[in-house]
Structures are given as structure tokens and as C-alpha cells.
Amino acid sequence: MRLRRADCFDPKGERFGIPTFPWRCAPDGYATRRQLRAAGLRPGGQQVAAQCLRPRRRRDPLTAYLYRIDRAKPVRPMTPARRAALERANAARRQCPGCGRDAGYVIPASLGTCVPCAYPEGTSDGIAA
Known part of the structure; x- marks a missing residue:
């Protein structure tokens, strides 16, 4: 799938089925798994809420799946x-x-x-x- 940066902006999710934003342009309230973990949170069973795409030459685009921060749960403590x-x-x-x-x-x-x-x-x- 050949994408341009402009193709990656689909906040209503009409093209990809979920809201899609260009790389590093996600709105506030969304975070990747790593960002959630750094904040002491985990997705907590929620589905992917949005994605960020970065077009690449000759290969499929890079995809970062985003989760809602307000639905995230705290990381379970180490027992x-x-x-x-x-x-x-x-x-x-x-x-x-x-x-x-x-x-x-x-x-x-x-x-x-x-x-x-x-x-x-x-x-x-x-x-x-």
C-alpha cells in the first residue's frame, strides 16, 4: 500500500476503520503501549482506539497503535x-x-x-x- 503523508490523516476512520493520524501528530488523550507503560498504565483490555501511520518507500507504512489514556488502568504491582x-x-x-x-x-x-x-x-x- 503506497501512502503519502496526506493519506494518513483520517480522524473519522472512514478509510482505515479507525481514526488515523500522521506520525507524531496524535491528539491529546491517546498513547502507545510504551507511553502508557512509562506513565505507569496499561491498556487494560481496551481495543485499539486509533493509529498513527508513517509512509515508507518500497515497504508497508509504519504503524503505531494508540489507546485511550482515560480508559487505561494502572500497572499491576509486582508480587x-x-x-x-x-x-x-x-x-x-x-x-x-x-x-x-x-x-x-x-x-x-x-x-x-x-x-x-x-x-x-x-x-x-x-x-x-
Whole structure:
């Protein structure tokens, strides 16, 4: 879909089905998920209320979905059980499946193991030790 900036202004939602505004031109009262989160809010089950579009050459336009701030709910507080579950999940991401040690960092998905297991010393794979 080839758009111009003028095509992205549809405040009544006749063309796209929901109100549409050019990039960075949303009216007050709307926010993206990230903006809501920065304000300590969450969408709270509401549907997308509007969108911002930015035309791009040779590709589909960038879309930012907007939610109503007045319908947003506060972020749920972190409970001790959720904190413990998050700590366990992060610890599992640091544990090497090859040697079983805590690597001290999140294991890269591209390697699948810690760096010493992925590149053991003495191999001639072209990487300097």
C-alpha cells in the first residue's frame, strides 16, 4: 500500500476503520503501549482506539497503535511470587546447557551455550583466544 503523508490523516476512520493520524501528530488523550507503560498504565483490555501511520518507500507504512489514556488502568504491582518467578526465569537463561554453570550473563541464542563451551581453547576455528 503506497501512502503519502496526506493519506494518513483520517480522524473519522472512514478509510482505515479507525481514526488515523500522521506520525507524531496524535491528539491529546491517546498513547502507545510504551507511553502508557512509562506513565505507569496499561491498556487494560481496551481495543485499539486509533493509529498513527508513517509512509515508507518500497515497504508497508509504519504503524503505531494508540489507546485511550482515560480508559487505561494502572500497572499491576509486582508480587513476591511474580518476582521469584522472574528471578528463576532469568537464572535459567544464564545457565549453560553444555557445562551446567551459571555463565553470569544471558546465553546468546546464536551460540546456545556459554562462550567457553562454544569456542573451546585449542580448536582451529579461526578465533583468537
